[in-house]
Amino acid sequence: MIPFRVNKSFVPYESTSCFPIQNLPYGVFSKRGSDEKRIGVAIGSQILDLSEISRAGLFSEPINRAFQKDTLNDFMALGRPIWQETRAALIELLSADVPTLRDNRNMRDAAFVQQADVNMHLPASIGDYTDFYLSREHATNCGTMLRGAQNALSPNWLSLPVAYHGRSSSIVVSGTPVRRPRGQVLTDVKDSRSAALMPCNVLDFELEMAAFVGTGNQLGESISIEEAEDSIFGLVLLNDWSARDIQKWEMAPLGPFNSKNWASSISPWIVTLDALRPFSCPAPDQDPPVLPYLQAGDRHSYDIHLDVEIVPPEFTGRTVVTQSNFKHLYWTLPQMVAHHTVGGCNLRPGDLVGTGTISCNTEDGQGLGCLLEKTWNGSKSVELSNGEERKYLLDGDTVILRGYCQGDGYRVGFGECSGTVLPCL
């Protein structure tokens, strides 16, 4: 393995940029006015166009081949040693003291694009999307609202990472407007015949992150907890938009369906686990102890600051309504993968696995990852900086998730995951 070197890049950026040379996240873009999707890496406010770099033969095969595609699936399938080889080559290529690209004006002109001049796309063809429920604080709060504090956590919650299968067709990239759904809602909670079809009236965001699967496994085999992290390509921000009134009526006995399948937004840049490694930190202790297949020799999480902003229509001010951190999740990424595959379910390159809402305990409720928790089921309001109040989202509201790891003089960031609520058709 080529050693990791933290360099300065010849590409200029601020110390608060999400995309310094220490990050190098992967995404798929098209230049404005073009339909051609290309794979690139973000650096500062620019994108290094990897279809150009690979055409110049600067990587080994099969990396060059994978970077000619319009999704990252082929590259994801190559596995961690290849990802690390590529990362090392990119750091070299972008370093301030390496002349290859720095001093080749023609190649630079061909290979760099301004992020402001592109449209971003889903970075991979997502075969299956799974969503977990990893946050103890979130599960406790939701359970308390439903069943009271004594029975807040379901009996299995501390024994396995609870999850359900989601909908992959409706995953959209940041910036895509989302349409308020219509659905069946119970209008009188005491009368099961009072259901009516109406626009969702309890529209929520959920602050999540999600892992893109890299190498995956064969059907009938499993990924051990020790191998699990190597199978993950990287992370994105995820807003799991939720229609709480639809969810409440449909959810028993088989789980959420139309309440969640109308849109899930992700940030466009996949931050690799190699870029996140310097921000590794201990994960919360687990008591009671979990079964051996969920016990890792090195139990760790990542220190990723997360926040959520609500911007009302006409952009009359913006309010950070939530500040949380990935590191609070009770269950870890490897536990998620090990549990998902323990029965032989196969993960494929490009599959997406969400964490569930990431909440943490703060006295002021600022750490709560969705409005259901923040407004305690609509019993109180969130105040916005323009003087408006929200229990749930209104048409025209924009929700922006952000995330970053703070290094010494630099940040490894996720950029943003945003979406504006359109009125119901």
Added chain:
Amino acid sequence: MIPFRVNKSFVPYESTSCFPIQNLPYGVFSKRGSDEKRIGVAIGSQILDLSEISRAGLFSEPINRAFQKDTLNDFMALGRPIWQETRAALIELLSADVPTLRDNRNMRDAAFVQQADVNMHLPASIGDYTDFYLSREHATNCGTMLRGAQNALSPNWLSLPVAYHGRSSSIVVSGTPVRRPRGQVLTDVKDSRSAALMPCNVLDFELEMAAFVGTGNQLGESISIEEAEDSIFGLVLLNDWSARDIQKWEMAPLGPFNSKNWASSISPWIVTLDALRPFSCPAPDQDPPVLPYLQAGDRHSYDIHLDVEIVPPEFTGRTVVTQSNFKHLYWTLPQMVAHHTVGGCNLRPGDLVGTGTISCNTEDGQGLGCLLEKTWNGSKSVELSNGEERKYLLDGDTVILRGYCQGDGYRVGFGECSGTVLPCL
């Protein structure tokens, strides 16, 4: 549109064949010894190789182009008028009184393959897999075992077709062995700390059918109940293998996960709704009446005989353990599609939508679509013809689903959906 004519084919077959000229189901096969996947239509014991027929330019474009692919997704996306045009052209081509193919020995030699000489594959790339819970008898039986007869149906059951998102990666074609999963199981039902990881000990089949989506819809739009049937390409048999002990422990609150995601088997031949149209029949009345978006002007189902056979290891006899019929389903295919998309969730060509277990009421329990119901949660046994008994499936057991519509002197059949249980790794 070319009128539908029921003809005799120059291809010989018995009157009990699943695949007469009235059927013409689509599948994807490869000749034994070859990796090349081709699209074909079953007729008698043969396959008409549509890659050969389309190379000869016998269809209009874009049909010829779609039949050059290795999955049916492109053909599915073309829509019902094109499917009907193709069906008419195939009936013509295969008719006893049409010489084009009948009298062209070279073309016949190139275009026909024996089903015995091929491997069948998944007919489409399945983007998303959804499973419904459409059978009132099944839902009532499961609910009675869980909550007692008074509360058998969940409050929403008569108001909406309950569904959950399943796993598409682990869908396999008939004939693929399935591996008994391992998973977390509660060993002492009174102690939530007694969970252990072990091989599934309560392994079940589920007799289902599933619709392959044809044209689908755009995200944010919906498919009305009147348009819904035109969006469906055709049906297959589905065995939704289930690990009941894993399911019981994991299911609350977000639904089945590892209990269902380790394998789902489908039959290889997609029978089109145009082939099923002669077997249209009334669907069960719905009381209470459903909401307008679920009410069809022409409420109908299909009369499809279904049965399930268990073949013990070494093939020491075979026993039909279940005989049911698609027509008993309380909720219909159009209701499934209209509900799935009412909130704007997009269905894509090749998506698979399952019905849930198809049970019906008979005095002897012969109509029940899974062992959970047949053995009433393991409290009694099913007797096999070789004298053995089963509460649930044993390693080496083969489960075969079959289905057909009985016409006047012919059958429109689905062939079979089979799978053999391999021991846990």
